[in-house]
Amino acid sequence: MTDRTPTPILQSVWWRRLFVMVAKELRQLFRDAALIGFFFWAFIMDVYLAGSGTSMQLVNAGLVVHDADQTISSRELIHRFHPPYFRFDGLVDHPAAGLRRLDFGKDVVFLDIPSRFHEVLLEGGTTAVQMQIAATHSPQGLSAASYGARIVGEFGLDVSTRALGSSINGDLSLPVVRSDHRVWYNPNQDESWFMSISEVLTITTIFAVLLPAAALVRERERGTVEQLLVSPLSPFQIMFPKVVAMTLVILAGTAMSLFGILHGIFDVPMKGSLFLYFAMTTLYVFTMAGLGLVAATIASNQTQVSLMTILVVAPMINLSGTWTPPEAMPVWLRELMLLSPLHHFVNISYGIQLKGTGLDILWPSVLSMAALGGALFGFGLWRFRRQFA
Amino acid sequence: MNVRRVAAVASKEWRETVRDRMFLALAFLIPMLWMLVFGYGMVLDVENIPYAVVDRDQSALSRDYLYRFQQSRYFDFQGTLSDEREAAPLLAASRIRAAIIIPEKFQERLLAGQPVGVQTLVDGTFPLRSDITKGYVIAINTAFSTELVVAHVARIKGVTHDRARELVQPIKLEVRYLYNQEVKSAWTIAPALVMFVLALAPPLLTALGVVREKERGSIYNIYSSTVSRLEFLIGKLAPYVAISAFNIVILWLMAVYLFGAPFKGNGLFFYAAALLFVFITTGQGLIVSLLVATQQAAAIITVVLSIVPTILYGGLLVPVSALGPETKVIAHLFPAMYFTNIVHGTFLKGVGIEVLWPEVLVLLVYATALLSIGYWLFRKRPAL
Numbered sequence: 144m145t146d147r148t149p150t151p152i153l154q155s156v157w158w159r160r161l162f163v164m165v166a167k168e169l170r171q172l173f174r175d176a177a178l179i180g181f182f183f184w185a186f187i188m189d190v191y192l193a194g195s196g197t198s199m200q201l202v203n204a205g206l207v208v209h210d211a212d213q214t215i216s217s218r219e220l221i222h223r224f225h226p227p228y229f230r231f232d233g234l235v236d237h238p239a240a241g242l243r244r245l246d247f248g249k250d251v252v253f254l255d256i257p258s259r260f261h262e263v264l265l266e267g268g269t270t271a272v273q274m275q276i277a278a279t280h281s282p283q284g285l286s287a288a289s290y291g292a293r294i295v296g297e298f299g300l301d302v303s304t305r306a307l308g309s310s311i312n313g314d315l316s317l318p319v320v321r322s323d324h325r326v327w328y329n330p331n332q333d334e335s336w337f338m339s340i341s342e343v344l345t346i347t348t349i350f351a352v353l354l355p356a357a358a359l360v361r362e363r364e365r366g367t368v369e370q371l372l373v374s375p376l377s378p379f380q381i382m383f384p385k386v387v388a389m390t391l392v393i394l395a396g397t398a399m400s401l402f403g404i405l406h407g408i409f410d411v412p413m414k415g416s417l418f419l420y421f422a423m424t425t426l427y428v429f430t431m432a433g434l435g436l437v438a439a440t441i442a443s444n445q446t447q448v449s450l451m452t453i454l455v456v457a458p459m460i461n462l463s464g465t466w467t468p469p470e471a472m473p474v475w476l477r478e479l480m481l482l483s484p485l486h487h488f489v490n491i492s493y494g495i496q497l498k499g500t501g502l503d504i505l506w507p508s509v510l511s512m513a514a515l516g517g518a519l520f521g522f523g524l525w526r527f528r529r530q531f532a
Numbered sequence: 533m534n535v536r537r538v539a540a541v542a543s544k545e546w547r548e549t550v551r552d553r554m555f556l557a558l559a560f561l562i563p564m565l566w567m568l569v570f571g572y573g574m575v576l577d578v579e580n581i582p583y584a585v586v587d588r589d590q591s592a593l594s595r596d597y598l599y600r601f602q603q604s605r606y607f608d609f610q611g612t613l614s615d616e617r618e619a620a621p622l623l624a625a626s627r628i629r630a631a632i633i634i635p636e637k638f639q640e641r642l643l644a645g646q647p648v649g650v651q652t653l654v655d656g657t658f659p660l661r662s663d664i665t666k667g668y669v670i671a672i673n674t675a676f677s678t679e680l681v682v683a684h685v686a687r688i689k690g691v692t693h694d695r696a697r698e699l700v701q702p703i704k705l706e707v708r709y710l711y712n713q714e715v716k717s718a719w720t721i722a723p724a725l726v727m728f729v730l731a732l733a734p735p736l737l738t739a740l741g742v743v744r745e746k747e748r749g750s751i752y753n754i755y756s757s758t759v760s761r762l763e764f765l766i767g768k769l770a771p772y773v774a775i776s777a778f779n780i781v782i783l784w785l786m787a788v789y790l791f792g793a794p795f796k797g798n799g800l801f802f803y804a805a806a807l808l809f810v811f812i813t814t815g816q817g818l819i820v821s822l823l824v825a826t827q828q829a830a831a832i833i834t835v836v837l838s839i840v841p842t843i844l845y846g847g848l849l850v851p852v853s854a855l856g857p858e859t860k861v862i863a864h865l866f867p868a869m870y871f872t873n874i875v876h877g878t879f880l881k882g883v884g885i886e887v888l889w890p891e892v893l894v895l896l897v898y899a900t901a902l903l904s905i906g907y908w909l910f911r912k913r914p915a916l
Contacts, residue, residue: 280847329657
C-alpha cells in the first residue's frame with residue numbers, strides 16, 4: 144500500500160478497517176444519485192416549506208356578517224373581529240346566504256347581529272349575537288369561538304363600563320383579574336421556528352432509521368455479506384461502519400438545514416451549545432440506527448425491512464410531540480411514546496435550541512434515549528451475531 | 533393490449549405478494565395500525581397542560597381562583613412553588629408548560645374593587661399549545677372576574693344580582709357549531725386520516741414492489757418478454773390497487789365505527805373518489821420507483837414526499853383556509869388537499885358531487901397525468 148506515513152489514528156489495524164469500511168459505505172451511498180439529490184431536497188427544501196407560512200393557530204378565518212342593525216355599535220363590534228385572526232369577507236343581506244358560504248367552505252364564521260342592537264344597548268338592556276362556526280376543522284372552530292367570546296365579552300364590558308361610569312361620575316375601577324402573559328422561549332410566537340425544527344427532526348428520523356437498515360439487508364440480499372464474512376472483519380466491524388457512515392451523512396444534512404434554513408432564513412436562535420446539539424443528534428441517529436438494525440435482522444429482504452421500519456417510524460414521527468401536543472393523548476399512548484426515542488429527542492432538541500438548556504436539565508431525556516439506544520443496538524448486534532457468526 | 537398478458541403479469545405479481553407473508557401482512561396491517569394509533573394519538577385538543585402555581589397571597593380568594601384551574605380538564609396541576617424563580621428550571625425541563633403567579637394583595641385589591649394582574653408564564657416552544665393555553669387562562673380569568681364584577685356592581689348600585697349581571701354582560705354570544713356540533717377533534721381527524729393513510733401506504737407498496745424487481749434484476753425477464761409496457765404496468769399495479777381498494781373499506785369502517793365520525797354523504801361517491809385518490813398515490817409510487825435504483829431510496833423518497841405535503845398542506849393539521857397566500861398556492865399543487873375536501877365534505881357536511889365536482893375534476897387530471905408520466909418514464913430498454 145502507498146500509505147507510508149500513516150496518521151497515528153490509522154496505525155492500528157482495527158481503526159484502518161473501520162476507516163476503509165466507512166469510506167466504502169459513503170462511496171456506495173453517493174453513487175445513488177436519486178437518493179443524494181433527494182437528500183438535499185429533504186434537508187433544505189422540505190424544511191423551508193414546512194417553516195414558511197403554515198400555521199396551526201387561528202389565522203385568516205373567513206368571516207361573513209349579517210348586520211340587521213347597521214349602526215355605530217354593530218359596526219364597532221364587527222371591526223373588533225380583526226386580522227390576523229379573522230378576515231372580514233363582507234356583509235350578506237340574508238342569513239341563508241351566509242350559511243351557504245359556510246357550506247361551500249368559503250368562510251369559517253358567520254356572525255348574525257340582530258336589529259335594535261344599538262338601541263337595546265343604549266337602554267341598558269340585553270341582546271344576543273349569533274355566531275355560527277364551521278367546525279370541520281375542530282381546533283380552528285374552538286379557537287374561533289374562544290376569540291369570538293373574548294371579543295364580544297370585552298365589547299360588552301366596554302359598553303357597560305361606559306354606561307356605569309357615566310352614572311357614577313367617571314373613574315370607575317372594577318375588580319377584574321387581568322391576564323398578564325409572558326411567553327418564554329419564543330416570545331413572538333413565530334410558528335416557523337416550531338415548524339422548521341419539527342421538520343428537521345422528522346427528516347432526520349426517516350433517514351436515520353432507513354439508511355442503515357436498508358444498507359444492511361441489501362448486503363445480505365445481494366450476497367455480498369458473504370464476502371465480508373470471509374474477510375477478517377468481525378460482525379461488529381461490518382455493521383458499525385454502516386452506522387458511522389450514515390451518521391456522518393445525516394449530521395451533514397442537519398448542519399445544512401440548521402445553518403442554511405433555520406438560522407439563515409427563519410432566524411431560529413441557537414440558545415444552547417451547538418456542540419451539545421450535534422452530540423445529541425449523533426446519539427439520536429445511533430439510537431434510531433439500532434432500531435433499524437433490529438428490523439433488519441428480523442426482515443428477510445429489503446422490502447420487508449422498509450415496510451417494517453416505516454410502520455414503526457410513522458407513528459413515532461406523528462405522536463412524539465413534533466406535530467401535535469402530546470399531553471392530550473390517551474394515557475396508554477402517552478406511556479407507549481416514552482419508548483419512542485424521538486419523544487426524548489424532541490425535548491432535547493427544543494431544549495437546546497430554544498430554551499438554551501444544557502445537560503444539567505436535559506439529563507433525564509438524554510439518559511432515556513441512551514438507554515433505548517443501548518438496548519436496541521445491543522439487541523440488534525446480538526441477533527446479527529447469531530445470524531452470521 | 534392483450535388482456536391475458538395483463539392477467540398473467542397481475543397473477544405473477546399477486547402470487548409474489550402472497551408468498552411474501554410478511555409483505556402481505558404488512559400491506560394490510562400498516563393502514564389499520566396507523567389509523568388506530570393516529571386516530572387516538574393525533575389529537576389537536578390541548579388538554580392536561582401541566583402547570584404549577586406560586587401563590588403569594590395565600591388568601592381565601594386566591595385559593596378559590598386557583599381551584600378553578602384544578603377543576604379544569606385543560607390543566608393538570610403539578611404542585612405549588614414557593615418562589616417564581618423555581619418555575620424557570622421546571623419550564624426548561626418541560627416538566628410544566630405554564631406557571632401561574634398570584635401577586636400579594638390579590639384578595640385585598642379585588643375586594644376593594646380594584647383590578648389586579650395575574651401573571652402567567654407560558655412555554656412558547658409549541659405555538660399552538662401556548663396560544664390555546666393563553667386562551668384558557670383568559671377564559672378562566674374572565675369567568676372569575678365577571679362574578680366579582682357582578683357582586684361589586686350589585687353592591688355599589690344597590691341592584692339585584694341578576695340585574696347587575698345584565699348590566700355587566702349586555703351582549704350574549706350564542707355559538708353554534710355546524711357540521712361537527714360537539715367540536716370533536718376525532719370527527720375532524722378520523723376522516724382526514726383516511727386521506728393520510730391512503731396518501732402514504734399505496735405509494736410505498738407500489739414503489740417497493742416495482743423497485744424490488746429492478747434491484748433484483750428480475751425485471752430483465754419482463755424486458756425480454758412479449759409483454760408491452762402498458763400491459764406490464766397495468767398488471768403490475770393491479771394487485772396494489774386491489775389491496776388499497778380493500779383497505780379503503782377498512783379505513784372507512786374504522787373512522788365511522790371506532791372513532792365515531794359521522795358519515796352523512798353518499799358512500800358510493802366517497803368510494804369512487806377514494807379509489808381515484810389511490811390511483812394518484814399509486815402513480816406517485818410508480819414514478820418514484822422508475823427514477824430510483826434501490827429500495828432504500830424508494831422508501832425514503834416516498835415517505836418524505838408523502839408525509840410532509842399531506843401533514844402540512846393536505847388539511848390534516850392545518851386547514852388550507854388558514855394558510856398564507858404563497859403556501860396556499862403550494863397546497864393547491866398537491867392532490868391531498870382536494871381529497872381532504874371530499875373527505876370532509878362527504879363525512880361531515882353531507883355534500884356530494886354537486887358541490888365537490890371541481891375537486892373530483894382536479895383529481896382526475898392528477899391521476900391521468902401521473903399515470904401517463906409513469907408510462908412515459910418506463911422503458912423496456914433502459915439507458916443504463
